[in-house]
Amino acid sequence: MRPDYHLSQLDVLEAEAIHIMREVGAEFERPVLLFSGGKDSIVMLALAEKAFWPARIPFPVMHVDTGHNFPEVIEFRDRRVAELSIRLIVASVQESIDAGRVAEETGRHASRNRLQTVTLLDAIEEHRFDALFGGARRDEEKARAKERVFSFRDEFGQWDPKNQRPELWNVYNTRLRRGEHIRVFPLSNWTELDVWAYIEREKLDIPSIYYAHDRQVFERDGLLLADNPHVPRAEDEPLFTATVRYRTVGDMTGTGAVSSAARTVAEVIVEVAATRITERGQTRGDDRVSEAAMEDRKREGYF
Amino acid sequence: MGSASSGGTNPQTPRTPRMDMMRFATAGSVDDGKSTLIGRLLYDSKSIFTDQLEAVERTSRDRGEDYTNLALLTDGLRAEREQGITIDVAYRYFATPRRKFIIADTPGHIQYTRNMITGASTADLAVVLVDARNGLTEQSRRHAFLTTLLRVPHMVLAVNKMDLVDYKAEVFERICEEFSAFAARLDIGDLTFIPISALHGDNVVDRSANMPWYDGPSLLHHLEHVHIASDRNMIDVRFPVQYVIRPHAATDAELHDYRGYAGQVAGGVLKPGDEVMHLPSGFTTHVRRIESSGIEVPEAFSPMSVTLLLDDDVDISRGDMICRPHNRPAAAQDIEAMLCWMSSDAVLTRRSRFIVKHTSRTVKAIVTDLHYRIDVNTLHRDEAATQLSLNEVGRVRLRLTQPIFGDPYSRNRITGGLILIDESTNATIGAAMITEAS
Numbered sequence: 003m004r005p006d007y008h009l010s011q012l013d014v015l016e017a018e019a020i021h022i023m024r025e026v027g028a029e030f031e032r033p034v035l036l037f038s039g040g041k042d043s044i045v046m047l048a049l050a051e052k053a054f055w056p057a058r059i060p061f062p063v064m065h066v067d068t069g070h071n072f073p074e075v076i077e078f079r080d081r082r083v084a085e086l087s088i089r090l091i092v093a094s095v096q097e098s099i100d101a102g103r104v105a106e107e108t109g110r111h112a113s114r115n116r117l118q119t120v121t122l123l124d125a126i127e128e129h130r131f132d133a134l135f136g137g138a139r140r141d142e143e144k145a146r147a148k149e150r151v152f153s154f155r156d157e158f159g160q161w162d163p164k165n166q167r168p169e170l171w172n173v174y175n176t177r178l179r180r181g182e183h184i185r186v187f188p189l190s191n192w193t194e195l196d197v198w199a200y201i202e203r204e205k206l207d208i209p210s211i212y213y214a215h216d217r218q219v220f221e222r223d224g225l226l227l228a229d230n231p232h233v234p235r236a237e238d239e240p241l242f243t244a245t246v247r248y249r250t251v252g253d254m255t256g257t258g259a260v261s262s263a264a265r266t267v268a269e270v271i272v273e274v275a276a277t278r279i280t281e282r283g284q285t286r287g288d289d290r291v292s293e294a295a296m297e298d299r300k301r302e303g304y305f
Numbered sequence: 306m307g308s309a310s311s312g313g314t315n316p317q318t319p320r321t322p323r324m325d326m327m328r329f330a331t332a333g334s335v336d337d338g339k340s341t342l343i344g345r346l347l348y349d350s351k352s353i354f355t356d357q358l359e360a361v362e363r364t365s366r367d368r369g370e371d372y373t374n375l376a377l378l379t380d381g382l383r384a385e386r387e388q389g390i391t392i393d394v395a396y397r398y399f400a401t402p403r404r405k406f407i408i409a410d411t412p413g414h415i416q417y418t419r420n421m422i423t424g425a426s427t428a429d430l431a432v433v434l435v436d437a438r439n440g441l442t443e444q445s446r447r448h449a450f451l452t453t454l455l456r457v458p459h460m461v462l463a464v465n466k467m468d469l470v471d472y473k474a475e476v477f478e479r480i481c482e483e484f485s486a487f488a489a490r491l492d493i494g495d496l497t498f499i500p501i502s503a504l505h506g507d508n509v510v511d512r513s514a515n516m517p518w519y520d521g522p523s524l525l526h527h528l529e530h531v532h533i534a535s536d537r538n539m540i541d542v543r544f545p546v547q548y549v550i551r552p553h554a555a556t557d558a559e560l561h562d563y564r565g566y567a568g569q570v571a572g573g574v575l576k577p578g579d580e581v582m583h584l585p586s587g588f589t590t591h592v593r594r595i596e597s598s599g600i601e602v603p604e605a606f607s608p609m610s611v612t613l614l615l616d617d618d619v620d621i622s623r624g625d626m627i628c629r630p631h632n633r634p635a636a637a638q639d640i641e642a643m644l645c646w647m648s649s650d651a652v653l654t655r656r657s658r659f660i661v662k663h664t665s666r667t668v669k670a671i672v673t674d675l676h677y678r679i680d681v682n683t684l685h686r687d688e689a690a691t692q693l694s695l696n697e698v699g700r701v702r703l704r705l706t707q708p709i710f711g712d713p714y715s716r717n718r719i720t721g722g723l724i725l726i727d728e729s730t731n732a733t734i735g736a737a738m739i740t741e742a743s
Contacts, residue, residue: 007534007539007574007606008325008534009325009326009608009609010324010325010326011324011325011326011400011404011405013609014325014326014608015326016610017569017608017609017610018608018610020569020610021547021568021569021608021610024547024548024567024568024610025547025665027548028547028548028623028665051598052597052598053567053598053610054548054550054567055550055596055598055599055612056550056552056560056563056599057550057551057552057553058552140396140398141397141398144395145382147395147396147397148382148393148394148395148396163382163384163393164382164384164392164393166393167732167733168419168420168422168423168647168724168733168736169423169733170422170423170426170427170722170724170736171426171427171718171719171722172427172569172719173662173663173664173722173723173724175662175724175726175731175733177660177726177731178731179731190396191396191398191407193398193400193405195400196405277354278351278354278355279354279355279356280354280356280357283354283356283357284356294383297382297383
C-alpha cells in the first residue's frame with residue numbers, strides 16, 4: 003500500500019463527524035445544533051459547515067441561555083452566527099423562571115445548571131425538534147462514556163441508559179415516533195486534546211477567555227470563580243487578580259478558571275497534554291454533587 | 306472554504322502525518338481482570354487523571370474494599386457500580402506518540418451479547434481475556450466466536466493472571482494449544498497470544514522479566530505496531546450516496562448548477578477522471594472532481610467523507626451506489642446472512658418482517674428461511690431450530706422489497722452489514738452480516 007493512504011486521527015474523526023451530520027441532514031425533518039460558543043460546539047459548527055459546503059448549513063443553531071454567561075462568549079456566539087448567516091434560537095432560562103416553569107435556586111451554591119434542562123425540553127417541544135446535535139464527548143465523564151452517538155430520548159426527553167439501541171458500524175437508527183427525539187453527538191470519539199489539535203489545524207476562532215488573561219477572581223471550593231454580578235461573595239472570599247484562562251466554558255457562577263500563561267492555541271495544547279486533572283473535575287462545580295451527578299442529569303434530559 | 310468562514314483548511318496540509326487511530330474491543334468479565342487491564346493501560350499511558358483516581362479510591366474506601374477497584378473507572382452507570390458488572394459498552398481513550406486508541410470496553414455476560422457486538426462492529430482488534438488459572442471457558446469461546454462473526458481483523462488472546470500460576474510457560478502453552486484447536490473452526494485473520502499479569506503490569510506496557518521464556522511483544526507494543534491500514538478494502542470502489550448537495554443559489558452563477566454527491570467512501574480508491582457506474586441505473590460517467598468541503602482532493606478512500614462531482618447529470622439520490630463498471634456490488638433482493646437477534650420483546654421466526662437499513666438505504670424485509678441456529682458457546686448448528694430469541698445467532702435468508710447494493714461481509718464490513726429495525730417500536734432488533742447476495 004502506498005504510504006499516502008495514511009489518515010491521521012484528526013482526519014478519521016473529522017470524516018466520522020461529517021458522516022454523522024449528513025446522516026442527520028438526510029433523515030431528520032427538524033434538526034438543530036446546540037451552540038454555546040464553547041470550544042466543542044465551535045468545532046461542531048465548523049464540521050457542519052464542511053459537511054454541507056458549499057450549501058448553507060441546513061439547520062438552525064440553538065443556545066440555552068442561562069443569563070449567567072461570560073459576555074465574551076455571547077459576543078463570539080452572535081458574531082459567528084452572523085458570519086454563517088444561520089438562524090440562532092435563544093432558549094432563555096430567565097424566561098422559564100419568569101413564566102414560573104422553574105424556580106431559581108437560592109443559597110450559596112445556587113446555580114442555573116439544572117434549570118437548563120426544563121428550558122431545553124420546552125424549546126424542543128415548542129420548535130418540534132427531532133434531532134439535536136450536542137458537543138458532548140465520551141472522554142469527559144463516565145456516564146457520557148456509555149452513550150451512543152445517536153442517543154434516543156422518549157417523549158419526556160429522558161435517557162434510559164440501560165436500554166440503549168444497539169449501534170453497529172456507521173449505520174444509525176434514526177426512526178422516531180412523534181414527540182420523541184434523538185441527541186446526536188458527532189464528537190463522541192474526540193478527546194479534549196483532539197479538539198484543541200483540530201482548532202489549531204483548522205485555525206478556528208475561539209472566544210478570548212480560552213487564552214490567558216488577567217482577571218479579578220475569588221476562590222471558592224477550590225475553584226477560581228470570576229468576579230461576577232450573579233454570585234455574592236462572602237467576607238472571607240476576597241477578590242484578587244490572577245492570570246488565568248478557561249478550560250471549559252459554562253456559567254460564570256459555576257465555571258472555574260485555571261492559572262495559565264498560555265496565550266496561543268499551541269501553548270494551550272502543551273498545557274492540556276501535561277495536565278493531570280480532567281477538565282470537568284478542574285473547572286465545573288456542577289459535577290461535584292455526587293458520583294452519578296451527570297448520569298442523573300442526563301436521565302432527566304440534560305445535554 | 307467560503308469567505309463566510311473564519312476557519313478553513315489549509316490546502317497544503319490537509320492531512321497531518323504521524324499519529325493514526327486504532328479501535329480495539331476488550332472482551333472478558335471483571336473476573337478475568339479486564340477492568341484492571343484497561344486501568345493499567347490508561348494509568349501507564351498517563352490517561353487516568355488524578356481526580357478520577359481519587360474518586361475511585363474514595364468510592365473503594367467507602368465500600369470497604371481494601372484495594373483501589375479500577376473497575377469503578379470503567380463501569381460508569383449507577384446500575385453497573387451497584388451490581389459490579391459491565392452492562393453496556395464504555396468507550397475509553399488513550400494515546401501514545403504512535404497511535405490514538407479507542408477502547409470499546411464490552412460486557413462479557415451472555416445477556417449483554419448485543420452490547421458486545423456493538424463494540425466489536427467497528428473494532429480493528431479484539432483482546433479476548435482468559436484467566437490463566439481457569440483456561441478456556443465457555444465465555445472465552447463465545448467472545449472469540451462473536452469477534453470472528455463481526456470480522457474483527459486482529460485478535461489477541463491475553464492470558465491474564467500469569468502471576469497466580471507462577472509465570473509458568475507450560476500453563477500458557479497449554480491454553481494456546483487449546484485455543485488454537487478451537488480457533489481452527491473459526492476464520493481468524495490474525496491471532497496473537499500474550500501472557501500477562503494486568504495487576505502487576507507484566508507484558509502490558511513493558512516486557513516482563515518474570516517470563517524470560519516469552520519472546521513476543523508486550524500488549525501495548527503489539528497494539529502500537531499491528532498493521533491495520535491494509536484491513537480497509539482499497540480494491541472495490543464503493544461509494545454509498547448519503548446526501549445530495551444542491552446549494553440552490555440562484556444569484557451565484559457558479560453555485561447554481563452545483564450538484565455534489567456526498568458520502569463516506571466504503572471501499573476502493575476514487576480519483577478524478579475515473580469511470581464510474583451509478584446503481585441502480587447502470588449509467589456510467591466519469592468523476593470530474595472530488596472535494597472535501599470545497600477543497601479539491603486528489604483521491605478518496607475509506608473512511609474519508611467527501612463530495613463527488615460527476616461529468617454527466619445523472620439522476621442520483623440518497624441510497625444509490627457509485628462503483629466501477631467492472632466491479633459492482635450485487636443488486637440483491639435476496640440475501641443470505643448471519644443474523645444476531647437483539648430483541649427481548651419478540652423472537653425471529655420464518656416470515657418475521659422488519660425494516661432493514663444498509664449503508665444509506667432503508668428497505669423492508671421478510672425472513673424467508675432460517676437455516677440453522679448456532680450455539681454461540683459450542684458452535685453447534687441446530688438445523689431444527691425454528692426461532693431466534695434475544696442474543697441468538699443464526700443463518701437466515703431474507704427477501705427485500707427493493708434491492709440493496711451489498712457485498713459479502715467478509716469482503717467489506719460496511720457494504721456487508723445491515724441493521725434490523727422494528728416497524729412499530731422503532732427499536733434496533735438485530736444485525737446481519739451478508740454471506741451471499743443475489
